[in-house]
Amino acid sequence: MGSLLSRSGPASSYANVLKRRASPSFESLEDDTSRKRLKEDVNDNAIDSGSNQNLLMTQHAFADDLAQELNCGCCSELCYHPVVVSPCQHFFCGSCCVLWIRNGGSNCPACRGISTSVTPSRPLEAVIDVLLRAYPAKIRAEGERIQADEVYKAGTPLRIPTPREASPEPNLNQNADFARPCPHCLPGNPYGWRCPQPIPDPVSDPDHAWHFDDGTPPGHLYCGNCENLLAIGAPTTTKCDMCQVSFCGVGVQGRCIASPLQSQHPHGISDVGDLIQMPELYECFGSNTVEVEYLLDYVTAQGLTPRHIYREIVTNLQSQPTGFKLLIELELFVDLHGVAPGVDPNPDAPRTKICRLCAAEILLWGLKDWWVRERQKGYLDESVSKRKDCPEGSECSKQKDLGWCFVFLRRAYI
Template sequence: MLAQLITLNNLTSESINISKPLFKLGRDPTNDKQFTNNKISSFHLQIEYKESQFTILDNSSNGTFINGKRIGKGNQVIIQNGDNIHILPIDRVQPNEIIGFEFLIDNKIKDSRSNSDQIQSINHNKSQIISQQNKQIDELADELLCNICNEYLFEAVTINPCNHYFCGACLSKWLEKQQQNDCPNCRTIIKSIMIARMMNNLVEIWLKSNPSQNKKNSLMSKDNLIYQNPNYYLNFQEEQAKKQQKDISDEYLSNDDNFDDNNPHLQFNPIIIPNNAFLFQAQPIQICKSCNGQVWKQYQCTDNQVHIGCSSCGRLMPKRLLNEDENEQLQMMCCICKVYDCKFYYGDCNKANLNKLMLVKDIRDLVQIPLNFINNVEYIRIINHLQGKQHSTIFDFMLEHYINKGDFYFQQNKSTFNFPLQDINVKITPNTPICWQCHRKLINFIIFRYVQCWKYDEALFSSPDCFYGINCRTQHRNQYHADKYNHVCEQTKFN
């Protein structure tokens, strides 16, 4: 026996044992339980046990009621242990004509359902934990990139004191080529370089879930001088000071024609460095091109002009408060983060090859839809929409229809970003300067606006918008919600 219908009125029916997965009630003799009341339909209802739950299908004309609520003809609902089922409306029949039952599930079935629910709950919790872990790793993806090669970190190292991360081989090459021992990212003087084991572990976890991104190269291991001699780089500033002091001494001695190391009267005074500072090779200071009475690009610095260093080479530039049109013309700073760079302004930056500042029209070949863009559903929709075309197709479309016409704006606010540090609304044109750090943010926003342009012309993007849009948290933990709603949209509801 699976369940029982305990009668609520012995005058109209006795209690009924349900021993079949599909149990029918009605006036027709073929039903499992036959009633003779003319108000009952030939096939009035059926109770079905499937996948550890009971459902009731109403096929009657006069109605079937669960706890006083009518089901409705053709509708099927789940019934629970202890529910009251009435075959006819109580308010339209006499008390002695009421046909009602209390639905009771057999104890064995209840125990089985309880175990099943526990198993489902455990599996659900496991999937949630795995999903949450993958989500957290996905959110870290941008933090696992080397700022020199823009690939995922390989044999990662970290710089002290700024704590920026790079590939060991990339930083080794950087230090060989540069005259100054500074961080490639922020220009802080490097005190020490250490192996970043924790970052290596995070990259390894990320690559397990994204094996296609694995670009390990044996040549990079050979070029990684930091891993080959970690103790030297652990005391990098001190070792460099010793090396440079030795180089200076060697150069002095080799150029002195009167030097005789057998002369007992020859003495050397030690080099005294104030405040125990380390000795570094002097670098020529490149002054601002608008100072000392000079005019550069129709601008001359005043006596109290504020200056700022180029983010690539450190050369001084006048710090000017420019509007969007002026910055587009002079191309002094990134349109988003406002970091200054002399690459375009002076035109002769000695570290222009770092590409720390670019023009928007030049980022076309860098366009790549991030894996799981917004969420996995939206990412698949965009990929299916492109039908094998290059991702740069998106940039070409937006460039032709919006950016070239001056109709595209990068907008950072609470509707388009999660917890933005500041609101930004800046016009983007082909000649707008953008820095390396911000170009990925701009590309993602271009993809975001591209999908919105196709919402009413592409069936893939026609789902109803979620109130919380791109910032929705439910989309990452509820697959049904992610499938049902469009999240490539702005947040319109705020709690």
Template sequence: MADPETSSPPRVPLKRTASAASLADVLDSSRKKLKEEGASEDTNASRVVAGDLGGLVATGGVTAELIEQLAQELQCGCCCSLLYRPVLVQPCQHAFCGSCCVLWIKNGGTNCPACRGISTTVTPCRPLQTILDVLLRSAPHLARTERERQQADEIYTGTTMRIPAPRESSPDPDVNASTEYARPCPNCSAGNAYGWVCAQPIVDPNVDPENAWPLEDGAPPGHASCGNCENLLALASPLTSKCDFCQVSFCGITAQGRCMAAAILVQQPHEYQDVGDMIQSANIYESFSNNNVEVEIMLDYLTTQNISPRHIYRDIVTHILLQPRGFLPLIEQELFVDVHSSAGGTDPDPQAPRNKICRQCAAEVFLYGLRDWFLRERSKGFLEEAVLRKKDCVDGAECRRQQEFDHAREFNHMVPFASSQAAQGAAPPVPAIVPPPPAPLADSDDDHDDDDDDNDDEEETDVILNAGAVDRSFESMSDVSIPALAAAQQDEDMPDVVF
């Protein structure tokens, strides 16, 4: 064993990657050691230059010192253990365990854990895996335990991953929050760049402190706080928009595309730009009752089919609009209450049509319908056979053990909730109306009674067939345009929905 006083200092974690250059340095030092011990330099040097570590193992040329140094160079910067299923972070090419990278992304990581540089993708590294296999054949005691390998395999499936870009933070709120008086909004000053002037401008406290508006009295007349940037806005400004779900107004000035309520089908759900954002979101797992197995199946499906969160959101909205009660079940559940720090107004009519929605409320709709959307997607047959053939759990979606990995992997819990129809606002199936039997007539009309019964049977059959035709009319409307959707709803005597 090497003397601690003369041995090289320990490698600083996360300082460099297990690159080819660093491995060459280790092998060069080992070659010098073998030369001092009288080994055949020509034979061993040729093997090292060729990178034939397997040959060194076969001839007994791998020393304990070489194994130790290789193990240090092949150490994961996250878990500080020997790499398992190594991956490279691009473009810096630092190496980590695949499972460590997945957990790092899920916990909100956007930059490389080693150099903190901007990272784009994570790719499997076969050359490092080959070196690890050769090393473990000569030093099997360095291998992970079977349980550790099993847990890591459950987390990382061996695919290339995209690292989400760092989120752009909203601008800091105006100094209204830390001052005693309200300051003018962007539309209060005459000749402002937005083409509209407030009818009741806010007095600048620095110019006229005696007539300034105290913040303790609430928002000044004709003004409110923006739901995104929290700055004061003019309610009557053409740039101001209002969400029909949370009743909060947005200035449309501070952060373009974020300080606004847009049409329902074109809005972007807050914090869900791509699949990487879904991986990091704890709300995604909560919407699946924290069943990590089912969430990973869905995420793999989204990656394979190249489906974005915005595409899912539009499918969910279209499905909700096709329901008889539309968004009313979501409003009755108070799904959009207190989604902003800025106070919203009172909903004048919960049954009124909904035209515009903000990003936060769009995210609530996205999370509300995500699980049912994936249930509908599973019927398309794109999932693996092993997933589709899993036995259904006897407790279904209400199972309390689906958070246990072994149980979730063995049984399928992707079945509708018992109250899914009520939660979606779907009307219960209406039985066909059967005409009441005719009143008894005189014996002399028995023959006519038989004819009437036959007519009744024909009418009942016609009612059932017509009901089936109505049901089938909705099957081809998943990609229907907005005008066609509204026309279809009016034709079927559904509540009017204004888009």
């Protein structure tokens, strides 16, 4: 008997003969499985698409929450060049904090707690940078950033001045029609001296009371600080040689007095913190905040007080041939007080006594020239002291351009 191969065709034909079809039950199972797998694939794709959408929504929500947490406590916008107040750890835009201080702020803008320092926050700056790289739409407007950069130099520490104690309330004359006796008018007063022309008490002697419509009672003037009547010849009475206003010496201790030039305190300027919150300081330098920051850093580093600077300015004026004559001719001391001044008996007379308000005027008037002299002592870093003079001088139109002011020296504002 011959082999099977010898009776049939090619091998493929035998393959077709030997290959069995799947049973009907198996074919049905295969179709169901394929449809199931197809359905699972479709469902998986739908789940993946939904998951991506949910993830994207979650990321946007996270970015919104993070941006909300990084809002400045002053302007309620995303912080720009953030600074942190110690010890409370509240943070703000650097420019917002500067404006808070310039407007008289003496504590944390958020909690009103007394603060010791304000420092730039590199960690917060880094977090904000990462947020803006992922979501650039959250960046502050360009105009806002330009304005902020004009107010605050990034990376600069700030100082919040300590609150000043309130001045004692002046004992103002309560009677609107009649003058009351001054401290030296009454017999047996505790000051050991009595007015030769005492003012009658309107309560005990109404028939002889002095009516204000008749002017100032003879032998008396009004104190430039407490604005009460004073006896001109009393041992405690002093007169400022600058503004020609008299002071009683007994109303408010340390304030109702014209002191010798070198021993007076400039009114309202007891420490560097007081200088920081004075708009007049920036006006002295033509709003050149760069130069003001150099001045404040120098004064702080050297441990100088406003009173020390005032004394040096006075010493320099006294060494000049004209002394204080120029300041008087400029009417620097006119209308500083709420009372009428006396008459200057001799404009060329020596000036030995000064009140607190006039001392403050001298400090602010001479601060620029003092700073110029101080820079020449060589204590400043060369990057500051060797800046070139501005070719435009005091007429420079770029005095508020911080980039320009970093390059050029004092003649941009003097």
